Amino acid sequence: MSKVIKNGRIVNDDWQILTVAEGEEAAALSVPAGRVIVPLATWLARRDELAARGDVGVWFAGNEGPEALADDIGRVAVIAVSFPKFVDGRGYSTAALLRTRYGYTGQxxxxxxxxxxxxxxLTRCGFDTLQPREGRYTDAQFDAAIASLDDYTEPYQASVLHPQPLFRRIARAGVKA
Structure with missing residues (x-):
């Protein structure tokens, strides 16, 4: 089990993220028993079979948009978004769209x-679970990371967590609303 930060706490995660090997077809991916997160292509090819299992999630690659899962949002147990490189920010948009446009309220x-x-x-865009690459952080680094989540108590910009920008959230003396 890997360690993740879920809702501001370190927890052990029992979800297994499956990937498609080079040359392997997504529809033919062997899905083991237990709590698994499958690639979007696997879900799309086998949605009825996987939805009937229950504990199945779906993950998005950076080039996949949430609109492909719009009709199945309520059928998946969890949604994950891959960040293959730290400079690839497309996952931020995917999370924000899932939360705002598609109304996803799950993990x-x-x-x-x-x-x-x-x-x-990441949390401001709607992620409630952060799963860095296995072995990237020590327990002490995880603890420090959790403490840093509250460094910015009042962000200026609007976000999934704060839909209004700061100037709309703060009442000023002498200014009529």
């Missing part, structure tokens, strides 16, 4: 090259 995981300096931004 949303950011996994892969998820770095500590991105944790605050």
């Amino acid at each position: 949303l995981i950011a996994f892969g090259e998820v770095l500590r300096d991105q944790f605050n931004y």
Whole structure:
């Protein structure tokens, strides 16, 4: 089991993220028993079979948009978004769209090259679970990362967590609303 930050706490995660090997067809991917997160292509090819199992999640690659899962949002147990490189920010948009446009309220995981300096931004976009690459952080670094999630108590910009920008959230003396 890998360690993740879920809702601001370190927990052991029992979800297994499956990947498609080079040359392997997504529809033919062997899906083991237990709590698994399958690639979007596997879900699309086998949605009825996988939905009937129950504990199955779906993960998005950077080039895949949430609109492909729009009709099945309520059928998946968890959604994950891959961050293959720390400079690939497409997952932020995917998370924000899942939360705002598609109304997803379940567990949303950011996994892969998820770095500590991105944790605050990832949570503001709607991720509630952060799963850095296995072995990237020690327990002490995880603790420090959790403490840093609250470094910015009042962000200026609007986000999934704060839909209004700061100037709309703060009442000023002498200003009529």
